[in-house]
Amino acid sequence: MPRSALGRYAPAAERPDPVSVLLNQDEQRVAALTPMRHRRMAASPFAFYRGGAGIMAVDLGARTSTGLRTQLCGDAHVANFGLFAAPDRTLVFDVNDFDETNPGPFEWDVLRLATSFTVAGPEIGLTRARMRDAAASVARGYHEQIDRQSRSSDLANWYERINVGFLDAWSKGEGRAVAKTLKHSLVKANTRDIWSAVDKMTTVTDGTRELINQPPLVLRFPLDGDAAERLEAIMREYVASMPADRAELLGRYRIVDMGHKVVGVGSVGLLALVILLQGRDENDVIALQAKQAVSSVLEPFTGESSFAEHGQRVVVGQQLMQAATDPLLGWVTPRSGRSFYLRQLRDKKYAPDISRMKSTAVVDYALLCGRALARAHARAGDPVAISAYIGKGHSFTKAVVDFAFGYGEQVHRDYQAYTEAIAVGRVDVGEKDDGRHLVITTDTSGRITIENEH
Numbered sequence: 001m002p003r004s005a006l007g008r009y010a011p012a013a014e015r016p017d018p019v020s021v022l023l024n025q026d027e028q029r030v031a032a033l034t035p036m037r038h039r040r041m042a043a044s045p046f047a048f049y050r051g052g053a054g055i056m057a058v059d060l061g062a063r064t065s066t067g068l069r070t071q072l073c074g075d076a077h078v079a080n081f082g083l084f085a086a087p088d089r090t091l092v093f094d095v096n097d098f099d100e101t102n103p104g105p106f107e108w109d110v111l112r113l114a115t116s117f118t119v120a121g122p123e124i125g126l127t128r129a130r131m132r133d134a135a136a137s138v139a140r141g142y143h144e145q146i147d148r149q150s151r152s153s154d155l156a157n158w159y160e161r162i163n164v165g166f167l168d169a170w171s172k173g174e175g176r177a178v179a180k181t182l183k184h185s186l187v188k189a190n191t192r193d194i195w196s197a198v199d200k201m202t203t204v205t206d207g208t209r210e211l212i213n214q215p216p217l218v219l220r221f222p223l224d225g226d227a228a229e230r231l232e233a234i235m236r237e238y239v240a241s242m243p244a245d246r247a248e249l250l251g252r253y254r255i256v257d258m259g260h261k262v263v264g265v266g267s268v269g270l271l272a273l274v275i276l277l278q279g280r281d282e283n284d285v286i287a288l289q290a291k292q293a294v295s296s297v298l299e300p301f302t303g304e305s306s307f308a309e310h311g312q313r314v315v316v317g318q319q320l321m322q323a324a325t326d327p328l329l330g331w332v333t334p335r336s337g338r339s340f341y342l343r344q345l346r347d348k349k350y351a352p353d354i355s356r357m358k359s360t361a362v363v364d365y366a367l368l369c370g371r372a373l374a375r376a377h378a379r380a381g382d383p384v385a386i387s388a389y390i391g392k393g394h395s396f397t398k399a400v401v402d403f404a405f406g407y408g409e410q411v412h413r414d415y416q417a418y419t420e421a422i423a424v425g426r427v428d429v430g431e432k433d434d435g436r437h438l439v440i441t442t443d444t445s446g447r448i449t450i451e452n453e454h
Contacts, residue, residue: 001066003395006107007402011410012062018055018414019421025054028294029269030450032438035430036216037268042422042429045415046120050077051266053100054297055414056112059407061301065105068389070381071320073373074100074298075266076109077116081369082351083164083189086324091189093162093182094322094372096349099267099293101317104302106377106386111407113373114138114400117366118408124355126362132401134366139400141370143390149378150387157378161323162371170364178364181357189350194287197346201261201274204282211259211276218274219260219440219450227442230334231255235275238332238342246327253277253286260440260450261289270294271338271448274345287345288328292338311339321376336447 022041026034041051049056053075073080073095080097114135121131149157164186170179201218202209213220223231232255239250257276262268271292278285293310307313311331319325331341354362377386390396421427439453 001064003389003391003399005064005399006066006111006396007399007406009059009403009406009410011059015062016058017417018052019418019427021055021058022052022418023427025297026269030271032450032452033216033262033269035428036262037265038422038427039429039432040265040268042419044123045412046116046123047265048415048418049116049119049411050079050264052411052414053112053266056115056407057100057297057301059410060105060108060111061298066107066389068106068382068386069103069302070106070377070386071317071379072100072102072104072106072109072298072302073098073317073321073376074102074104074109074296076113076373078113078120078354078366078369079116079351081372082349083185084326084350085189085348086161087327088324090324091164091186091348092324093164093166093368094324095369095376096322096351098314098318098321099291100296100298101314101321102296102298102302102305103380104298106381108298109373109377110138110142110370110400111403113369114366114404115407115411117362118404119411120354124357124362126359130359130363132405133363135401135404136397137363137366138370138373138404139397141367142374143370143396145371145374146378146383146390147387149374149383152383157375157383159323160375160378162368162375176364177358177360178362178368181361181365182352185350185352189348192346192348192350194285194344194346198276198285198287201259201287202257202276207282208256209276209278209282209285210257211274213259215436215438217262219438221258221260221273221440221442221448223255223258228255230442231258231275234332234334237334238330241330241332242328246330250277250286250328253279253284260448263289263291267291271340271450273340273448275342286328288342289345290332290340290342293331293341294339309333309339311341314341320380323375323379338447 041048081095083091086092117134118131167179211220239247256278259274261274263272273290275288293314305313315331326343329343333339437453440450442448
């Protein structure tokens with residue numbers, strides 16, 4: 001596949017209706033929550049793009065690819081990059097969403113990331129020239145970093161990570177426009193620890209923390225009767241899958257409460273449970289998030305996952321791509337058949353808001369995202385082959401920019417079709433307060449259900 005061909009986009013002759021792609025995904029989701037998903041996606045073209053990874057997977061899958069495979073994020077847009085705490089508590093910058101991860105052609109992630117800047121650009125006031133600069137920065141950052149990784153040993157690539165110390169160097173040279181903004185983000189990230197969530201979501205009753213029922217955003221699950229016993233069994237299975245040191249730590253905590261918390265845009269409708277664990281007292285807590293994992297939108301075009309359980313697919317994909325991963329990351333599949341992956345809730349995770357950045361800072365941020373993506377790809381793919389394909393000139397960068405604008409126009413056409421489908425009632429967005437009467441229950445098999453109490 002010539003590098004110039006990467007930049008050419010035209011919809012396939014048999015391209016499926018994008019609205020149908022989204023509605024088909026609803027079949028795997030909680031029906032009571034899908035109107036909220038569509039309401040969030042309808043907010044803007046970029047919100048639609050965030051939730052529409054399945055649409056883009058169809059379009060990328062219809063194209064010829066380079067055949068240079070690595071582990072893909074599968075949803076590499078600008079809002080899925082940011083800061084989080086490594087196990088040694090150092091803040092690092094990396095890609096941080098792996099619900100769609102699967103092996104595939106390296107360029108798919110690059111093209112999705114670059115396009116996200118052209119789709120988000122008009123909403124944050126970027127000129128067309130600045131959007132072009134941002135898309136080019138994604139390609140240039142990726143190019144520079146993958147070239148660096150191609151000249152390093154596999155072991156060095158495995159250890160490579162972007163610690164926040166890079167900001168000091170950027171403050172004095174290239175990237176200084178974004179360095180100041182990201183230093184403010186560090187302060188914000190450090191406040192987003194477990195207590196920033198626990199203080200808002202819980203109260204203490206008789207010395208035990210419990211979640212506050214706040215439908216539809218937080219639905220407290222009654223741990224009575226068989227439900228508590230089933231949850232304990234699931235947690236034992238999760239703990240048993242962890243390394244011995246992590247299992248020892250988790251063994252010192254007991255489950256005190258559980259609920260469902262709506263998160264994200266595209267993920268709305270999939271179960272996202274909060275499991276509250278308490279140790280010595282009400283101030284010794286761990287908050288775990290258990291997110292439902294379903295098949296990746298990439299699988300019809302890249303091949304089925306090699307893992308029987310999608311929770312494991314997500315966990316292994318994240319471990320392959322991130323140099324520093326949540327030590328409590330794990331997966332479990334209860335008797336109900338739904339697969340979940342578990343991680344700590346929040347733990348200093350913070351995605352900088354590009355709408356608050358100056359346009360020059362957005363361009364620098366795009367460079368950083370491109371570098372982070374290349375670092376992740378180098379761990380699970382062949383950086384020598386990818387670097388050799390990209391070459392030394394500007395053909396790759398030009399092609400990425402051309403695709404980002406061409407596909408960005410497709411996103412806007414799809415968004416118009418989506419809003420028209422909402423207007424005629426084909427897509428249900430419900431009402432803003434339609435979740436006030438949602439309740440969460442479980443049946444005898446342990447399968448969780450969310451529905452309107454009426």
